[in-house]
Amino acid sequence: MSEELHGNCLVAQSGGPTSVINSSLAGVVTEALNHECIEEIYGGLNGVQGILTEQIVDLAAETQQNIRGLRYTPGAALGTCRYKLRSDADFDRVLEVFKAHNIRYFFYAGGNDSQDTADKISKLAQKKGYELRVIGVPKTIDNDLVTTDHTPGYGSVIKYISTSIREIACDNAGMGQHDLVQVVEVMGRSAGWIAAGATLAKNKDNPGSAPHLIYLPEVPFSKEKYIEDVRRVLQKEKFCLVVVGEGLIDAEGNYVSTDSQTADAFGHSQLGGAGEFLRGLAEENLSVKARSIKLGMAQRAAVHCASQADSDEAFMAGQAAVKAAIAGETDKMVILVRGESEGYVCETALAPLSEIANGVKLLPESWINEDGVSMNYNFTKYALPLIQGEVQVPFENGMPQYIELKKIRAERLLPTYTLET
């Protein structure tokens, strides 16, 4: 165990929220309270953006109900950002803020871009001789972070999608006696993890149950094959439930969706429309009724149908980040490791931030069936433990009661900083 480092900690959230990102925040706060060497427990509002502009809140001053409520409240309670630290001035400012508030522990919950940011902050602190321990907390519904078995947020999104698809399948089955194509578009920019997860909706006693066809960004899309796939399913089942990841590409590597494709701050295209595109293709080429559903942001916020296993692991990842930092670790991200035993066991470990930054974990090809539109047993074996248990959201007067942090501001100690836009 390394020497005790006394000072304050700061936790922030980044990127697109998940159903359980606040559970990780609760894990960090809860664990930080256990350690005397951590004095103030600060939250940075809107990720690095709030650090740059010194928007810091006192998390220890929140009520215990609020910290408990984080375990079932969607969205990012501290706010996130997609702002990218873009200049030496930005990085120097972060360090300046950390110094001013004696931040010695920095916990950053986010995906690969965010871990890249954390890595750079950590390296700069080392270079400047400022003792700072930086630990990343994995977070993304996309499940595309390398080194970790899976990411908090993924289990909940696929539980919600699979539940919805099983319900839609009941609905469609009841409409019977006429051909119907139902396309469900789900998130997933560059990897098909989310779309693949829809396979859990299948009734294991009925191989003909929905979803019938899953189109993954990993498998180049062919219009002709799609039409044949749908025709084949309709002949047998009278209805065809298609799941498509928003990042579907054709053989030339172009997105199939025809939507406007503006890029975000990290240069990613903003996708949407793949579902409507496949709906149209089916209707035009097969003369059948076709409908589309786009769950959009609802899927990453649906705590009312979140996985308890996922929520617990997110909490555990937050705790583990604090424990690791206290033990002297820095410049690492918490990863989830699956035990070797027969039953599912999830433990935490650490991996260097630099390994996670900007890596993308694709679906293993060997988990996709030869038909290219369905998942095999290996995938199900991997994914099923991640959706176990149901988060119990308190309802009052018919509606879920989510909490809102008080966000009591810490005093500003530095001159105003203007963000580059």
Place this chain on the structure above:
Amino acid sequence: MSEELHGNCLVAQSGGPTSVINSSLAGVVTEALNHECIEEIYGGLNGVQGILTEQIVDLAAETQQNIRGLRYTPGAALGTCRYKLRSDADFDRVLEVFKAHNIRYFFYAGGNDSQDTADKISKLAQKKGYELRVIGVPKTIDNDLVTTDHTPGYGSVIKYISTSIREIACDNAGMGQHDLVQVVEVMGRSAGWIAAGATLAKNKDNPGSAPHLIYLPEVPFSKEKYIEDVRRVLQKEKFCLVVVGEGLIDAEGNYVSTDSQTADAFGHSQLGGAGEFLRGLAEENLSVKARSIKLGMAQRAAVHCASQADSDEAFMAGQAAVKAAIAGETDKMVILVRGESEGYVCETALAPLSEIANGVKLLPESWINEDGVSMNYNFTKYALPLIQGEVQVPFENGMPQYIELKKIRAERLLPTYTLET
């Protein structure tokens, strides 16, 4: 009390399913078992279509777990249809099938088109001197049936939508610091009941909470006003959650959505695309990020977030239909009546089928605020009791366990009948 009528009963389901249509089916079956004058309890598959083609199943032969499971299983367990009885031959055939199977009680769960069908069957039986008691069971997420205070199915759809919107609002709030427009398209062909119901997502302590703008089919859409509405909300809140009913029309009475508009068997247009249309308008005219969500059929199948009050009332409506028929009533539909007392009490009564058939109940104008895009207290007072309580769906191995009826076929007694197509 009229003379006891001995014979068999037949229950069928029609039109688009709801989260609680099977709860009404459970109510019919459960109540029918209590009455000795009802001998066989039959289900007709796929509404009148299955009656015409003599696809009749023995519901008394189902397990009790299955009948109980109907209370939390989405879709129409017996199947529905949108087939319209279109000739004297069709109507004569229905009567022929009823006679062959000694059907003396006919319960039909459906919306206004279906109640119209039930009415015509009832009148034909009277004309032909065949003693038949016909009682409709109200069913539609659209809540647009006249004479009844509300319809089973409505409470659940608005509970799910409001929950989803509250969650999406958490997600959007957490994205902070940049303008975002989120459009959520919901069902509702000719009345804005469903879109209006989204107002329940509002946090009563925060008038600025989502949904910010609700576009109803009752209020002609103006592009200019929409853009100003969104601009105003963005200025104040930094994000704007828009709810739009699929049946939104402009001042000339044309649907604003640009989707293909094929008509169904009843001549209704198939809508979709209003949400994407409003999203595009905001993005193009305000230079802000805008996203859309289309919940589609998921919203009418989401039993995992259904209202217990709604499910209980659906069950009660099924029971009431049987009780009324036993008591000698015919050619009526069960309606839900709100008690006059302070607290919410829901009772059943009866109204003539002919009154319900083809009537449409619009949102009272006085429940819409002057701004045309929000609902006032009268609406909330009306709708809030309908979403109370949460249906508990049994989950197993991480997924909801819905039941499937065995559908044991009754013997066919008549020659084959060919449907007109």
